[in-house]
Amino acid sequence: MRQPAREPADEPGQARSARVAVAEPRPVEPEAAPNLVRPPRTILPVTPDISALLPYGGLATVTAITASRRGATSLLWRLLAGPTRAGAWCALVGMPGRYPLAATAAGTDLGRVAFIDAAGPLIADAAGALAEGVAAMVVPSDGLTPPQARRLTARARKGGTAIVWWETRLVAGPDARLDVARVHWQGLRPNTGRRWGAGRLDACELEVSARWRSGGGHRTRLRPYGADGESR
Amino acid sequence: MPSKPVGTLGASPGGLVSGTVVSGTVVRVPSRTLVARLPDWDREDAAGFAPVLDALDLLTPYVEVLEPGLAAVPLRRGAGEEAAFCEALIDTVSGLVGQDCVTGVADGLFAAVLAADEGRIVPSGGDAAYLAGRDITDLRATGLVDPEICETLRHLGIDTLGAFAALPGAAVAERFGPAARRAQRLAAGQLARPLVPRPADPDLTVAETPETPFATIEQAVTAARPLAERLTALLDARNLTCTRLTVTARTAAGLTRRRTWQVDPTATAADLARRVRWQLEGWLLAARTAAGPEDEQGTGAVTALELAPGGLIGLVAAGKGLWEFKDAATARAEGALRHAQTLLGPEAVRIAAATDGRDLSERAGTAAWEAEAPPPAPSGPWPGALPDPPPALVGTDDPVDVLDATGAPVLALARGDLSATPAVVRTGGRRLRVVAWAGPWPVTERWWGAATRRYTRLQVELADGSAALLVCEGGRWKAAGWYD
Known part of the structure; x- marks a missing residue:
């Protein structure tokens, strides 16, 4: 019983960049995940530019984002744009210092994002509690020991919660691992000996590669802060 | 037949008057009042009266108990045949407790109480005329005047309520005091007070008595949440909601602290729990101030926490939809977030939103989810604010x-x-x-x-x-x- 996807940002005063189309998840085909785990119970809709990066065309079970890559936070917010716009609660556990308005700029609905202040051993406790019900949660992988991480994954699979590992330490066997191969900041002007000038940082383009547990993968360029939100 | 004084009748100085606003909801004075009296009821037997109230609950959610054996309910004008309603009520009550029941209906509570002595229905607008003919001793039914005053009035030749009502008000106030003046206005059928909704049934009060007293506010607040949920579940099951919440905490030092809050009838369990939290924090603060800074925990430990609903009204009257819909996924997610709150404290689960400001940190406000009001929405564009995208x-x-x-x-x-x-x-x-x-x-x-x-x-x-x-x-x- 998911809420219908909200109309993409036609409220007045909404930032232009927050316009987000939400792609419907592709129907799950058995061929999509040969011989491995059974298909996930819930697949959260994501934006069309992200959709091709994920094995089921939507956010499901275990996804990992390599945290050390520049542009990873932009990718994360873009990934959560679809689910939150569709009314699904997402939680960030123990990830301080994220500027929430960057999430808005990437299309995420902050009304459905819970920032959980937790550190050290509390990260595992909080994640365990959240795995009972939130639609998706983002957890830094070095906050849990590998056995804890395995237990949490099992729990999330059972409960239908999508885990996004913020991969500060490599985790074993995510269904999809997303890497920002390169980020291009746009709008700044090359350094040519001037002391002032026009321009501002107004967009970025991420080159993202996805590797799937099933062996497949995908590469795409996406502009998380673009008005169109389309991959190019 | 002389009436016995009735506890609180008319004795609500500064109480609710017509159209009093109770936390955003206008409580209207019911235009008709029905009083049911069980003449043979043993007045000591308060507990046994509960089944009668339950029976009345079947007919109306809004019952004020005047005393054991005497209860009042409001009737909406034109809601149907009053006589038929009285018949139904009498049948219900006598079927339940096997006792006679007489009813009276009038515009005001005082007239209705008197009418219940003789099983009358006073026509609408006829309160003053009906009261005018009553004996002066009936004034005692207001609970405001002593028998001596009634005697004095009789000696002065004032035999009926009508004659008493006709006296100059200022003279009555000067001679007999303000209470008698209020009684005079009641006798004139003027002073109407709305019925005070029935006091909380002990069944509806929820309490938590931990094995080890709550040493910190956080522990007590954590317990308040499920307590509030139990309360709302209990009320929901009876199609009731409350307009007041009484929070009672007993401390290890033997102190009982109690405070009644007005609450919005549409308040959720989260809202009620928030009230409890504020109250507990307030008490803690007061206790620390009184005890001095060295008494950090000392006598503050809470040994029992109790929530009692007050001002019960029907769900429909409260405008609370009976079909409040929250889809299962959202309900589950909120449950999980609350669980995280109980583990980490209510401050640990935060939501963020854009708010007014120019600086990066000013523009993004955060608030504890469900424990604090969310940050106010930005009132307009801020010149000089950094354009999107902001730093992550x-x-x-x-x-x-x-x-x-x-x-x-x-x-x-x-x-x-x-x-x-x-x-x-x-x-x-x-x-x-x-x-x-x-x-x-x-x-x-x-x-x-x-x-x-x-x-x-x-x-x-x-x-x-x-x-x-x-x-x-x-x-x-x-x-x-x-x-x-």
């Missing part, structure tokens, strides 16, 4: 050095440019070449007041692919945020 990582304010090609520091000048071209940014022991940049943008905040602030923003992209928002304030550079 903030809060560290790493000090940086911005150097020119020769290694000399670059300064932001007052006229809005830089002293030299930035070539290198030194941060955390690393020297990174500036690949591209934009700015500088001088910002002056609150130039009109003492809190004035001047700073300059600069966006840079560095050789390692990172991009930062640098701020120069007072000649010092820091990384206000990193793009990521």
Whole structure:
């Protein structure tokens, strides 16, 4: 019983960049995940530019984002744009210092994002509690020991919660691992000996590669802060 | 037949009057009042009266108990045959407790109580005329006057309520006091008070008595949440909601603290729990202030926590939909977030939203989810605010050095440019070449007041692919945020 996807940002005063189309998840085909785990119970809709990066065309079970890559936070917010716009609660556990308005700029609905202040051993406790019900949660992988991480994954699979590992330490066997191969900041002007000038940082383009547990993968360029939100 | 004094009748000085606003809901004076009296009821037997009230509940959710054996319910004008309703009520009650029941109906409570003595239905608007003919001893039924006053009045030749009502009000107040003056207005059928909804049934009170007393407020607050949920579940099951909430806490020192709050009838369990939290925090603060700073925990431990609903009204009357819909996924997610709250404390689960401001940190407000009011929405565009996209990582304010090609520091000048071209940014022991940049943008905040602030923003992209928002304030550079 998911809420219908909200109309993409036609409220007045909404930032232009927050316009987000939400792609419907592709129907799950058995061929999509040969011989491995059974298909996930819930697949959260994501934006069309992200959709091709994920094995089921939507956010499901275990996804990992390599945290050390520049542009990873932009990718994360873009990934959560679809689910939150569709009314699904997402939680960030123990990830301080994220500027929430960057999430808005990437299309995420902050009304459905819970920032959980937790550190050290509390990260595992909080994640365990959240795995009972939130639609998706983002957890830094070095906050849990590998056995804890395995237990949490099992729990999330059972409960239908999508885990996004913020991969500060490599985790074993995510269904999809997303890497920002390169980020291009746009709008700044090359350094040519001037002391002032026009321009501002107004967009970025991420080159993202996805590797799937099933062996497949995908590469795409996406502009998380673009008005169109389309991959190019 | 002389009436016995009735406890609180008319004795609500400064109480509810017509159209009193109770937390946003207008409580209207019911236009008709029905009083049911069980003449043979043993007045000591308060507990046994509960089944009768339950029976009345079947007919109306809004019952005021005047005393055991005497209850009043409001009737809506034109809601149907009053006589038929009285018949149904009498049948229900006598079927339940096997006792006679007489009813009276009038516009006002006082007239209805008197009418119940003789099983009458006073026609609408006929209260004054009906009361005028009653004996002066009936004045005692207001509970406001002594038998001596009634005697005195009779000696003065005032035999009926009508004659009493006709006396000059000021003279009555001067001779017999303000209570008698209120009784006079009741006798004239003027002073109407709305029925006070029935006091909480002991069944509806929920309490938590922990094995080990709650030593901290957090523990008590954590227990308050399920308690509030139990209360709302209990009320929901009876199609009731409350307009008042009485929080009672007993402390290890033997102190009982009690406070009644007005609550919105549409309040959720979360709202009620928040009330309890505020109350507990308030008490804690008061206790600390009274006991001095050295008594950190001492007598504050809470041994029992109790929530009693008050001012019960029907769900429909409260405008609370019977079909309040929250889809299963959202309900599950909120449950999980609450669970996290119980583990980490209510402050740990936060939501964020854009709010008013120009500075990065001012523009994003956060609030504890369900425990605090969310940040106010931005009231309009803020000139000088940084356009999107904002930096993704903030809060560290790493000090940086911005150097020119020769290694000399670059300064932001007052006229809005830089002293030299930035070539290198030194941060955390690393020297990174500036690949591209934009700015500088001088910002002056609150130039009109003492809190004035001047700073300059600069966006840079560095050789390692990172991009930062640098701020120069007072000649010092820091990384206000990193793009990521």
